[in-house]
Amino acid sequence: MTTAPDRDTALSRLALTRRLVALLRREEAVVAGIGNTNFDLAAAGDRPQNFYMLGSMGLAASIALGVALAQPARRVVALEGDGSLLMNLGCLATIATVAPPNLALIVWDNGAYQITGGQLAATAAGTDLVAVARGAGIARSAWAHDEATFDRLVAAALREPGPALIAARVDAAPGAARPERDPVLLKDRFMRGLGAR
Numbered sequence: 483m484t485t486a487p488d489r490d491t492a493l494s495r496l497a498l499t500r501r502l503v504a505l506l507r508r509e510e511a512v513v514a515g516i517g518n519t520n521f522d523l524a525a526a527g528d529r530p531q532n533f534y535m536l537g538s539m540g541l542a543a544s545i546a547l548g549v550a551l552a553q554p555a556r557r558v559v560a561l562e563g564d565g566s567l568l569m570n571l572g573c574l575a576t577i578a579t580v581a582p583p584n585l586a587l588i589v590w591d592n593g594a595y596q597i598t599g600g601q602l603a604a605t606a607a608g609t610d611l612v613a614v615a616r617g618a619g620i621a622r623s624a625w626a627h628d629e630a631t632f633d634r635l636v637a638a639a640l641r642e643p644g645p646a647l648i649a650a651r652v653d654a655a656p657g658a659a660r661p662e663r664d665p666v667l668l669k670d671r672f673m674r675g676l677g678a679r
């Protein structure tokens with residue numbers, strides 16, 4: 483769907499992250515953004531092909547773009563909070579221009595910078611990140627209004643040529659787990675997980 487869902491139908495970010503992990507079959511790389519996004523990925527299923535961004539907002543998509551270009555035979559998924567993506571909107575134009583067919587972006591839109599105190603983000607005032615992505619040139623950009631649609635969109639993004647962007651309105655539940663916070667260890671493990679070391 484291209485119409486943004488109402489916020490009162492927000493889905494569980496953790497439940498959706500679990501659904502994503504359940505759909506992974508082929509050692510796909512998953513690059514998770516700062517905070518709740520990577521906390522929930524760690525809870526949903528830690529794996530050597532997961533990379534947990536620490537500190538920098540909005541770079542999961544850019545890192546995932548690099549991985550997708552370096553390993554075109556591997557599917558790559560970026561998970562990003564709406565506040566983080568708003569800080570690096572230019573990546574959408576870059577991804578549309580380079581257009582790696584093996585890249586999918588998933589955006590968790592809770593309308594806020596939740597982890598730093600719930601300050602409202604532009605998405606709460608009406609910025610529609612699916613419309614922004616489509617405008618940037620990522621034609622396969624859609625809202626997941628419910629879990630079944632999310633599953634269908636993710637399965638298609640993992641199988642069909644991308645790039646694709648999937649966004650969901652999510653709740654404000656705190657992140658469910660804490661991954662390792664040693665950046666060198668995380669990077670080395672990820673590189674080994676991708677067979678790059």
Ligand SMILES: Cc1ncc(C[n+]2csc(CCOP(=O)(O)OP(=O)(O)O)c2C)c(N)n1
Nearest residue numbers: 518537539563564565566594595596597598
């Ligand atoms: C450049 C930069 N500015 C501010 C921060 C502080 N900060 C860390 S996480 C965060 C909010 C992230 O918001 P979002 O990506 O929407 O995720 P949420 O917390 O809502 O799950 C902020 C403001 C930071 N780490 N980097």
